[in-house]
Amino acid sequence: MMRLIRAELFKLRTTNTWWLFAVATVVSTTVVLVVNCVNAHALLGTLDQYLTAHSHGNAVADMPPEFLARLTAEWTSGHDVVTQAATIFTSGQLIGVLLACLLGIVLITGEYHHQTATTTFVLTPRRTVVVASKLVTAIFVAALSWVVSTVISLVAGVAFLSNQGYSSQLDHWSVVRAVLLNLAAYALWAVFGIGLGAVIRSQLAATVTATVLYLAGTAAAASFFELINTYVIKHDWVLTAQVIVPSVASAVMVSPAKTFTESPSQWVGAAVLIGYGIAAGPIGMLLLRRRDVA
Amino acid sequence: MSDGRIVVSGLTKQYRTVTAVDDLSFTVEPGRVTGFLGPNGAGKTTSLRMLLDLVVPTSGTATIGGHRYVDLPEPTRVVGAVLEASAAHAGRTGRNHLRANCIAAGLPLSRADEVLELVGLTPAADRKFKGYSLGMRQRLGIAAAMLGDPAVLVLDEPANGLDPEGIRWMRELLRGLAAEGRTVLVSSHLLNEMQALADDVVIVAAGRLVRQGPVADVVSSLSDGDHVEVFTPEPEKLRAALQGLGASVTADGGGSLAVAGVTAAVIGRAAHAADVVLHQLRTEHPDLEEVFLQLTHGKAAIR
Known part of the structure; x- marks a missing residue:
């Protein structure tokens, strides 16, 4: 098992995969970090400043009442340095978990894409061990990527907060918890990637599916559950149920504040995500164990 | 070197509409080159894949030295297999491909350089796989099979893509390996090449065994001399x-x-x-x- 994990890491190191992932991690973390800091700067100011910033040169008094109400609600839920610190320190998540998922996909589908599955399973006929070592490798590399993006976010974030006149906020458990739960999100998405790669063997199809599900999943879920809530089942729990969508679950899990009005508490998101992880790993393993390699 | 006799017994693979391999039984002896012959679609590749536990048989067994492949504790040190010519990541160098296999099999990295030397691929070792010719890919496949110094070699159409010199090189290599007491099972449809290379033949058609035995016996049994x-x-x-x-x-x-x-x-x-x-x-x-x-x-x- 250790041998196979080392071999998998060696395989990652000896192609361009590792630096593509490294560059993507650093760039995406930096971009999201800048956006989050700009937002935090606005939200941590006074309500008047916030409203003025969004009035596009018009008088605040001329704003439509709904718009004014929405901006006020945004400011109220975001005007909290602990929430902002947690958001800034987990800036890597937005794209990072998708990258972790893609990494899991590449680890499995690469074997089919490059027709190396035969070689791999001839080297190690016990397939459970092969898949288990790929799972461990994916989680390990995802964790590394979490370390990189967290270090970048912490350094830049603490500098930003002190510039705004705040302490690092790392003495708040909810901030530390957000950073740690972010690690769990990376690991779980890497496990999904393995499962998805096992189900969809085509590298291109699996990559596109994962990206679309992740990026469009949250918005699609919001409209879908909104429609059901409006026309079919008129209860708030329907909106809360959005959390069953993996991308929504991971956002809920990491954010100490509500991600949407009816969002459940963090542990629900965590439970959903862990549930998917527990399902995806064994499904991938079972598929790869039973399938003929031809 | 452990007993490397291959015993295939009642091996059957039924796909939805086709019986690819149909109650196939034969044995392959150590110290000899055995040619595994048959027309396209006769079930050669499927049989070899069942021997290596890549494809699950519908019924029957295939053992190497009395063990199923999956039960061998260190398979790489018992069996070397060359199944597909293009079987490495396009962006990885030949040397790194072999090194990854060394790590997975628990072999020292220096084995990679040794087998590269054995197949004459040392000058191209640090080139990426996508730049390899078909013949170089075959040599890399054979190199990978030799990493664990196995007692048994299984090769599926290894002569594909080799030039005449390459074919002669491979013939001498395989004959030499058999002379050292190893079991060499090689599938092919190049009959003249097999006549020059093989000691024994196993001929299959439509998934069934047609004839098995030493080349000379099989040939003389059907012709008047x-x-x-x-x-x-x-x-x-x-x-x-x-x-x-x-x-x-x-x-x-x-x-x-x-x-x-x-x-x-x-x-x-x-x-x-x-x-x-x-x-x-x-x-x-x-x-x-x-x-x-x-x-x-x-x-x-x-x-």
Whole structure:
């Protein structure tokens, strides 16, 4: 098992995969970090400043009442340095978990894409061990990527907060918890990637599916559950149920504040995500164990 | 070196509509090169994949030294396999491909350099796989199979893509490995090449065993032995001269005769005695190709 994990890491190191992932991690973390800091700067100011910033040169008094109400609600839920610190320190998540998922996909589908599955399973006929070592490798590399993006976010974030006149906020458990739960999100998405790669063997199809599900999943879920809530089942729990969508679950899990009005508490998101992880790993393993390699 | 006898027994693979391999049984002995022959679609590749536990048989077993492949504790040190020519990540160098295999199999990294030397790929070791020719890919495949210094070698169409020099190189390599006592099982449809390389053959068609045994036995079991091709301007005179010598003569027309039952020397002497002019006198050995086509004739390759 250790041998196979080392071999998998060696395989990652000896192609361009590792630096593509490294560059993507650093760039995406930096971009999201800048956006989050700009937002935090606005939200941590006074309500008047916030409203003025969004009035596009018009008088605040001329704003439509709904718009004014929405901006006020945004400011109220975001005007909290602990929430902002947690958001800034987990800036890597937005794209990072998708990258972790893609990494899991590449680890499995690469074997089919490059027709190396035969070689791999001839080297190690016990397939459970092969898949288990790929799972461990994916989680390990995802964790590394979490370390990189967290270090970048912490350094830049603490500098930003002190510039705004705040302490690092790392003495708040909810901030530390957000950073740690972010690690769990990376690991779980890497496990999904393995499962998805096992189900969809085509590298291109699996990559596109994962990206679309992740990026469009949250918005699609919001409209879908909104429609059901409006026309079919008129209860708030329907909106809360959005959390069953993996991308929504991971956002809920990491954010100490509500991600949407009816969002459940963090542990629900965590439970959903862990549930998917527990399902995806064994499904991938079972598929790869039973399938003929031809 | 452990006993590397391959025993295939009642092996069957049923796909939805096709029985790719149908109750196939044969054995492959150590110290010999065994050619695994059959038309396209005869089930050769499927059989080899079942032997290596890549494909699950519907029924039957295939063992190596008495063990199923999946039960071998260190499979790389017992069996080396070359199944697909293109079987490395396009962006990885040949040396790193072998090193990754070394790590996975618990072998020292230096084995990668040793097998590269063995297959003559050292000069291209640090080039990426996508730049390799088909022949270089085959050599890399053989190198990977040799990493664990295995007692058994299984090769699926290893001559594909090799140039004549490469084919001769591979023939000498495989003969040498068999001479060291290893079991060498090699599938092919290049019959002339197999006649030059193999000690034994296993012939399959439509998923079933057709014939198994030493090449010479298989060939002679189906043909009447050598015959002599004679070309003469006086075929009738020669035919008369050969009467009573125990020869069976068939006229092929145009002064050409096929003579069986007597040697070229006997025919030459008879012609000389009868004052018949000969333009050509050639002994024809029956060959594997002829026998193979006879054995597999009518067993449709596409089922």
